Amino acid sequence: MIDFHQIFFLLGNIEGDLIKGLIELLLFTFTTYMLTSEYTRDPRRELKYLIAGFGALSFEKLLSTVVLANVVFGDLGFVSYKYYLPVIDNALEVLALILLANAFIFPFFSKGDKIKKNIVYQIMLLAGVFLIAQSSLILEVILWEGSYSSYYWSSIVFICMKLLLIIYPIYTIHSRKDTPYKYRQSIIIAFMIYFIDPFIKIVNLVFFDGNNARLFVASHPFPFIAVALFTRVMYLKVADKAYLKRELAHEKELNEMKDKFVSTISHELRTPLTSINLYTSLLKDKKLGEVNKKQRGAMDTIKQETERLKALINDILDLSKLEKKKELKIEEFDLYGFFENNACYALAKEKRLKIENKLKKRFIIEVDIEKFKQVLINLISNAIKYTDKGKIILNAYKRKGDAVISVRDTGKGIPLPDLKNIFNKFYQVEHYATRDKGGSGLGLTIANEIVKAHNGRIDVKSALGKGSEFRVII
Amino acid sequence: MKKNVLVIEDDENIARAHEMILSEDFNVHVAEDGEKGLAKAKEIKPDLVILDLMLPKIHGIDVCKSIKSDEGMKNTKVVMVTAKDQPKDELKGMDTGADDYIMKPFEADELKHVINQVLEK
Numbered sequence: 001m002i003d004f005h006q007i008f009f010l011l012g013n014i015e016g017d018l019i020k021g022l023i024e025l026l027l028f029t030f031t032t033y034m035l036t037s038e039y040t041r042d043p044r045r046e047l048k049y050l051i052a053g054f055g056a057l058s059f060e061k062l063l064s065t066v067v068l069a070n071v072v073f074g075d076l077g078f079v080s081y082k083y084y085l086p087v088i089d090n091a092l093e094v095l096a097l098i099l100l101a102n103a104f105i106f107p108f109f110s111k112g113d114k115i116k117k118n119i120v121y122q123i124m125l126l127a128g129v130f131l132i133a134q135s136s137l138i139l140e141v142i143l144w145e146g147s148y149s150s151y152y153w154s155s156i157v158f159i160c161m162k163l164l165l166i167i168y169p170i171y172t173i174h175s176r177k178d179t180p181y182k183y184r185q186s187i188i189i190a191f192m193i194y195f196i197d198p199f200i201k202i203v204n205l206v207f208f209d210g211n212n213a214r215l216f217v218a219s220h221p222f223p224f225i226a227v228a229l230f231t232r233v234m235y236l237k238v239a240d241k242a243y244l245k246r247e248l249a250h251e252k253e254l255n256e257m258k259d260k261f262v263s264t265i266s267h268e269l270r271t272p273l274t275s276i277n278l279y280t281s282l283l284k285d286k287k288l289g290e291v292n293k294k295q296r297g298a299m300d301t302i303k304q305e306t307e308r309l310k311a312l313i314n315d316i317l318d319l320s321k322l323e324k325k326k327e328l329k330i331e332e333f334d335l336y337g338f339f340e341n342n343a344c345y346a347l348a349k350e351k352r353l354k355i356e357n358k359l360k361k362r363f364i365i366e367v368d369i370e371k372f373k374q375v376l377i378n379l380i381s382n383a384i385k386y387t388d389k390g391k392i393i394l395n396a397y398k399r400k401g402d403a404v405i406s407v408r409d410t411g412k413g414i415p416l417p418d419l420k421n422i423f424n425k426f427y428q429v430e431h432y433a434t435r436d437k438g439g440s441g442l443g444l445t446i447a448n449e450i451v452k453a454h455n456g457r458i459d460v461k462s463a464l465g466k467g468s469e470f471r472v473i474i
Numbered sequence: 475m476k477k478n479v480l481v482i483e484d485d486e487n488i489a490r491a492h493e494m495i496l497s498e499d500f501n502v503h504v505a506e507d508g509e510k511g512l513a514k515a516k517e518i519k520p521d522l523v524i525l526d527l528m529l530p531k532i533h534g535i536d537v538c539k540s541i542k543s544d545e546g547m548k549n550t551k552v553v554m555v556t557a558k559d560q561p562k563d564e565l566k567g568m569d570t571g572a573d574d575y576i577m578k579p580f581e582a583d584e585l586k587h588v589i590n591q592v593l594e595k
Binding site: 266267271276278281306310 | 487494557578582585
């Protein structure tokens with residue numbers, strides 16, 4: 001049977017305080033140590049403040065346990081304990097709270113400098129209060145033995161500061177709901193629990209002159225529990241980072257494996273293709289004997305199909321590189337120049353189609369030029385492919401802060417049910433016997449991926465028999 | 475006098491095709507890997523080497539560098555055969571010393587064109 005009276009007695013006296021102090025000292029020192037080793041791996045600013053905060057708490061506990069030990073085991077009188085400790089103790093705790101409260105709301109401010117300023121102002125205020133309180137306490141002791149009124153009011157001031165310093169982060173974290181903050185709930189709860197101790201102390205001071213023993217004892221465990229909760233969150237964050245690091249390393253490994261696989265495959269595929277090409281050329285050039293018209297026709301077909309395969313291999317390679325999310329090299333690109341002259345004009349000429357450039361002057365966009373050219377070439381060559389007569393119209397304009405690049409054709413158009421699928425891999429509109437049109441079916445997919453990587457999108461409007469318009473919006 | 479062309483290529487079919495395409499205009503020699511290729515080059519000191527990038531025993535790039543740094547082969551030109559995943563710019567940047575590049579899969583005409591261009595320089 002636990003003797004509550006014993007425990008209560010222990011908690012309420014100096015020996016109990018000493019034991020409690022030692023345990024707290026251990027916990028705070030451990031947390032400071034954990035934060036410091038995390039800081040060596042990842043020197044984040046907020047960690048600096050956290051380390052300083054827990055360091056201050058550890059120091060405060062060290063001071064008070066040393067003095068308490070001297071009172072219990074040594075010859076330091078109980079009275080002297082009251083001289084040295086109360087103001088310094090409280091001030092150190094407030095200092096620690098200044099650092100911790102600001103450290104925890106660090107993620108909510110885009111510029112760390114504002115926080116730094118806050119901390120400086122708060123510390124200056126604290127220093128002022130501390131100096132006044134400590135000097136008046138010393139004066140009191142020297143001039144008016146037995147009067148501790150300055151201890152009384154300075155305690156109230158310090159406790160009010162503590163309360164404010166606890167409410168401030170609770171309010172900030174709670175009100176900025178749109179900022180992502182893992183462990184939001186845990187931190188708020190930890191602060192709320194930390195709140196209980198100063199709150200009870202101030203009730204004790206104001207209503208009972210600080211003499212209510214039950215209240216005095218009841219408030220003890222809460223700071224300890226709060227710090228344990230904070231330490232738990234610190235630990236979880238560290239564990240999260242380790243997990244993330246492992247995940248990234250794993251992903252990197254997978255990407256490397258995929259790259260190696262793709263380049264091996266593409267090499268393996270290209271070699272036989274080269275063979276086919278070379279031997280077909282040899283046959284066609286009559287190097288291996290006479291050829292008749294039918295044979296020549298067959299070899300043309302072989303050549304066409306190998307071209308198709310070649311394009312497919314290149315497209316797959318491009319797509320796999322895109323999926324790896326290579327970084328974009330953003331530069332200025334003048335659309336006017338490109339619209340006036342590009343590889344697609346030759347294609348259009350073959351089909352006797354006209355390409356109309358609606359731009360009259362420079363139109364600059366900021367994109368990865370190589371990749372974006374590919375998008376445009378894919379769209380324009382698609383337009384040419386699916387248009388038998390008429391023209392392709394190229395245009396670009398600004399609308400609501402976005403740049404819109406439009407490729408319009410007067411071709412067959414895309415049936416409504418197919419519209420949502422055209423960006424899928426290998427999708428080709430079946431109805432119009434497009435098999436003979438060739439193509440890998442990846443052109444639009446690649447274009448879409450590139451535009452998405454630029455944080456843009458491709459819109460398509462089409463009507464059967466009237467033509468289609470593809471709009472790139474970035 | 476027909477010029478000497480050395481083809482260093484590990485695929486038998488392609489090597490043979492090279493022979494058939496080029497033997498009209500050149501004396502064609504063939505080697506099937508980097509080591510044999512380098513030895514053959516030192517032996518016959520060809521006017522032009524057609525070098526595949528992916529070679530067994532010694533990598534194409536190293537063979538190219540060896541040939542280019544060899545005193546006895548000062549006049550030997552090298553054409554490297556690449557694939558799209560090793561873009562020209564990347565290879566040029568690697569300072570291989572090759573005189574030109576041709577990308578797989580290529581046509582017979584393309585091959586002859588590049589060879590003639592390089593030899594004329």
